[in-house]
Amino acid sequence: MGKRIQGWEWRVAGWAARHPGFVAAPAALTAGVAHFGPVTTGGVMAGAVAAGVGWYRGHPDSWSRIAAPRLRAVRRRWLSRTYLGPWWGRVTEACNLVTVHRTTGAVNVPRIVRVRSHSPSTETVYVRLLLGQTPKQWEEAAEALAVALRAERIGIERVRPQVIALIVQRSEPFTQVIIPPDIPAEADSASLANVYLGETEHGGDWYAPLIGQHWLIAGATGSGKNSVTWMALRACAPLIRDGLVRLHVINPKGTELNALRPVSYRYAETDKDIVEVMTSFWETMQERKRTLAEQGRRTFEMSRETPLELLVIDELGAVTGYGDRSLTRGAQAVLPLILSQARALGGSVIGALQEPTKDVIPQRDLFSLRVCLRATTAGHPDMVLGDDMRRRGALADEIPNAPESAGIGFVVKQRSRTPLRVRAAYCDDADIADLVRVAGWPHTELVSAG
Numbered sequence: 001m002g003k004r005i006q007g008w009e010w011r012v013a014g015w016a017a018r019h020p021g022f023v024a025a026p027a028a029l030t031a032g033v034a035h036f037g038p039v040t041t042g043g044v045m046a047g048a049v050a051a052g053v054g055w056y057r058g059h060p061d062s063w064s065r066i067a068a069p070r071l072r073a074v075r076r077r078w079l080s081r082t083y084l085g086p087w088w089g090r091v092t093e094a095c096n097l098v099t100v101h102r103t104t105g106a107v108n109v110p111r112i113v114r115v116r117s118h119s120p121s122t123e124t125v126y127v128r129l130l131l132g133q134t135p136k137q138w139e140e141a142a143e144a145l146a147v148a149l150r151a152e153r154i155g156i157e158r159v160r161p162q163v164i165a166l167i168v169q170r171s172e173p174f175t176q177v178i179i180p181p182d183i184p185a186e187a188d189s190a191s192l193a194n195v196y197l198g199e200t201e202h203g204g205d206w207y208a209p210l211i212g213q214h215w216l217i218a219g220a221t222g223s224g225k226n227s228v229t230w231m232a233l234r235a236c237a238p239l240i241r242d243g244l245v246r247l248h249v250i251n252p253k254g255t256e257l258n259a260l261r262p263v264s265y266r267y268a269e270t271d272k273d274i275v276e277v278m279t280s281f282w283e284t285m286q287e288r289k290r291t292l293a294e295q296g297r298r299t300f301e302m303s304r305e306t307p308l309e310l311l312v313i314d315e316l317g318a319v320t321g322y323g324d325r326s327l328t329r330g331a332q333a334v335l336p337l338i339l340s341q342a343r344a345l346g347g348s349v350i351g352a353l354q355e356p357t358k359d360v361i362p363q364r365d366l367f368s369l370r371v372c373l374r375a376t377t378a379g380h381p382d383m384v385l386g387d388d389m390r391r392r393g394a395l396a397d398e399i400p401n402a403p404e405s406a407g408i409g410f411v412v413k414q415r416s417r418t419p420l421r422v423r424a425a426y427c428d429d430a431d432i433a434d435l436v437r438v439a440g441w442p443h444t445e446l447v448s449a450g
């Protein structure tokens, strides 16, 4: 007893039940030809193809959102050998992802439930776990799987208790610099609830809220950290002009961001000025707390009386960690307070960082958007994005150190805790000048420190 395995006809029937399209399509075709004749059936099929072409030409956006992922998935699933039974069986066996029945000796291969391909460079393969398997086992095998499937990298995501998704990155999705859209002539607070930053690996736009949020951008030198900051400031430009956003800029290196000096409410480069600007930022927040209490309001609303106070810190590491003691002591006295309390009061922080070590970012979780651009060591992605993020695919340390890869990095999709590859749009000098022009006119109340 116990040596028998299921007959092949049952397995075929099971497969057909799981893939009804393979039975339904030939059946419908045969029935169509028998019933209406080959000409009519051919005509209907040609009509369907023409409708598809019409959709593709007429509404490319909805086509790429709805039809393309499915069609690409069909091609990947059935027309390349990668996910076909025999090869998939070999790959999973070689990566120790099959189980063997103790008595029958039958090899159980994890089943592919569905394939979707949201962008030409990636596909998401939904796999049903075998009894006794854990997603962790797949995470550990991700690197071997990537080699076997000839992918650049594979990320694992838990979908529901027994189903995981393999996010298979075949090639680099970002081969071109992303040009930023025009600065809006008019803007309202809604535009800061959804700031355009660039593109995601799925070919969609990358947005993040800024109001009531803090952002942390980590990346080695030359990784393009400032692009994210510039994109935020582009969204703010008309609001800065209208007095609805006030910029507090801390620029210890005195580079690039010094273009913001004319449009900053407060600007600092030297240690003394930096401490002063940060302290006064905190005082403004305390003042705001009193104002809101007097007005009997519990939440902040952006207005000329209570503008969004935006603190931009280039080189957060120098300010909180390895700078002069007078600087770091002063900064450490107020920054934790700002990070923990300013959000509700209309204060946001954007901090850029080169070396994301623990002492430099003690309050990582207070930053709601964390971007990890090219990193110099394998430990950095997890330090910025959270535990296990590198293993799940945030291979920021493998982004090539080349200008062609600048602005590429990872964020974490909060709901699924999965890394998402993104690329920030690139503002060149002319774009920055444009931003300063829009934000500066007719700015009148400048108070610059330093």
Ligand SMILES: Nc1ncnc2c1ncn2[C@@H]1O[C@H](COP(=O)(O)OP(=O)(O)OP(=O)(O)O)[C@@H](O)[C@H]1O
Pocket (backbone or CB within 6 Å): 177, 178, 219, 220, 221, 222, 223, 224, 225, 226, 227, 354, 403, 405, 406, 407, 408, 423, 424, 425, 426, 427
């Ligand atoms: N988003 C981007 N897309 C394409 N190229 C970019 C992008 N951002 C930056 N670059 C290119 O990469 C180069 C380096 O960028 P940049 O000096 O701004 O990086 P950084 O991380 O801010 O550097 P640092 O830490 O040294 O200030 C730029 O000269 C530019 O050519």
